[in-house]
Amino acid sequence: MASSIENNNEKLTLKSSDGEEFLVEKHVALQSTLLQNMLDSDCSSADVIPLPKIDARTLALVLGYCKKHADASSSKQGELNSFDSEFLKDMDMGALFNLVLAANFMEIKGLLDIAAQKIADTIKDKPHQEVREIFHVENDYTPEEEAAVREENRWAFEGFP
């Protein structure tokens, strides 16, 4: 118990790609395996830790997630699950991809999984034309090539236009 109180008092500073600084409690930061490894490997907590790949808006979201999960005790699993499903609701694709990249970089498994699941759910059961539109995938096949690839894998396209 004593050690967790001690941890609570320690804070560290994270710096986003666009230069904004975030003061974070250590136990919140420990949700990230990347930060955990950095702290374990003797990086002084007084230093500012730069996160050059993550902008301020995304980092704020990430830290919101970490704080919720660090503060909730394991007995509140149901509450955390509903928090998780609300967390990504109505998020636009750009923000969601920034988030999944940030979670991947900072190694926050829970966040990575829910964000990846959300992206996968968007692809699921949709005709490929619609998937292209949603993710702005540029179709570089000629119509003939596309038909050929489709024919190659036609067994997977049953029931799709």
Next chain:
Amino acid sequence: MEGTKTKQKKMKDDQKVAEKRDCLAELPEPLLHHIISYLTMKDVIRTSVLAKRWRYTWLYAPCLTFWPLETTRPKEAPFITRSLLLHKGPKVQKLNITFDFSTEALLVDSWIHFALTRNVNQLYLDFGRCGTYRCKYRIDDIIFSCSSLTVLALKSCIIILAVKNKLSSLKTLSFEEVEFHGGAINDLLPSCSNLEHLSFTHCYLADIPDLVIMNAGVKTLKIEGVSFFASSALEIYVPFIISFELIELLHLTSYVIKRMESLRSASVVCRKSGACLERVCASSNILENLEALFHVKDLRVCSCYLQVRACSPPNLFVLAKFNFVLRLSVHSLFPSHSPNVESLIISIEEIANEEINDNVEDGEYWKLQGPYFSNHLCNLKMVKVYNFMKNLNVLKSKQATTATEVLLEGLQNDMNFLRFLLKNSKALVRFFITTCKNVEFIKSEGKKFRLLFELSQELLAFPRASQDAEISFS
């Protein structure tokens, strides 16, 4: 002023560009693979027409999930076979196949061989919702020599072991609707030296006298509805277990459950109704083992087991009734061995008429209990009682009238128990009582409402050791 405007405009333009960018193209490959691991193979293969760089992506997907196709059934097996034959990835992390098996044993064998050649880590095989007893798939033994496996989950198949096992990496093993023949399971378990999670759900152990579980590393163990011979024994030696569930397993001659000091969560439940009570009383000694619950914080025990405890001779001194029938044994519920219980969940089961024994002395028991037990309740924070009044209809058959007063009297023993809990639980935070929604014979809503009102008034008037406890009666 103007400066901020241009800045705002620039930001808007940036945002537009950001919205238009092909986000998927920016993902590093492992991350893309992680995302498509949430898709079934049909969706993964269909990504091949998105753009040129997607054409071969599916061939290297590390997680393959096959779900029954919505199209005609005969196409399913060829679909899976073809996908696996074409797959190019050097490594398969996870293979998950849900397939309604009928006679395609050779094909299914070839899928398992495919997984093994790619050093599969997680293997989930479900052979079916329509699989009848006769045409269950017999698992190819080679699966049990796969040393790369960390998770193995099998559903609806038969296991007859012939080869020596090498499941040394396995951490999670789960069986559902699996038949074991020729002592297969007792040959299999000892080879899983690193097993942490083990579960049996509705399995059938054909010709095995005893089930012996002694994998030292097991942390969670669940045994639900497993069929043995009645003369069989269940032996469990798992010193570091954290969570233990035993569901609908009442008929065995002998239970040996040893050394569970590390247990934190336990559930001993019988989902079937009162019919099993007799059997339980006759033979079971399972509740002796609740002594293992010393550190448990989360405890579920169902009425049948409490009944057993009440019947076993050494503890006859502590009998009380709950809903006429649940003769609670204090020793089993709050044994002096188990002072750490934080939450108590009681679900009232239906009881047959002949089980009723409304001995008033039993009911008075709780009224007399006080200080001695308050030490054992000192950590109790949450109480939930489900299906309160479930057995009121039994009362109906005994009484000519169902006047509210008669019903209240019938519930008096139960109320005494609740009173006991409230009076002695100093740390109580939540106290939830949910009444059974199908009390058939109280047809008049007015009468039901009056009964509930009277009960809740009575409940709220009870003395409480914890003034802040939230009480809910619904």
